[in-house]
Amino acid sequence: MGMNLQSPSPAGEPEVMIDINTTPLIDVMLVLLIMLIVTIPIQLHSVDLNLPQGNPPPPVVEPEVVRINIEGNGVIHWNGEALEGLAALESRLASAAGQATQPELHIRPDRAVPYQRVAAVMAAVQRNGLTRIGLVGAEQFL
Incomplete structure (x- = not known):
């Protein structure tokens, strides 16, 4: 006390x-x-892992890249080759869609091209079932 x-x-x-x-x-x-x-025993800072043994997977095959340029006057280029119109583009897209591995499509519209022309090209790509599409050069529109 x-x-x-x-x-x-x-x-x-x-x-x-x-x-x-x-x-x-x-x-x-x-x-x-x-x-x-x-x-208390000292803790280990490592973790034991049982990793699988075997061969690594084969390297991924780089896809074919198709460049579609749309000029300001509406002319469409397929890898630098000028096309006659949307009908010629449709036939090229149909043959590209029939390949075993679909190519990547890089669409580059000119700053002066009307939006309707770009929308028509993208609609043609969608109608043919191609899914690997990219708009290139969009920074010019910012």
């Missing part, structure tokens, strides 16, 4: 202190914490 010596009672005797002394409890907790830290 502890005693409170700072405020004497009216009778002249010191009062009994009701608070518990926590200093020994903190000392015991620190000793237990140190014992726990010392007894």
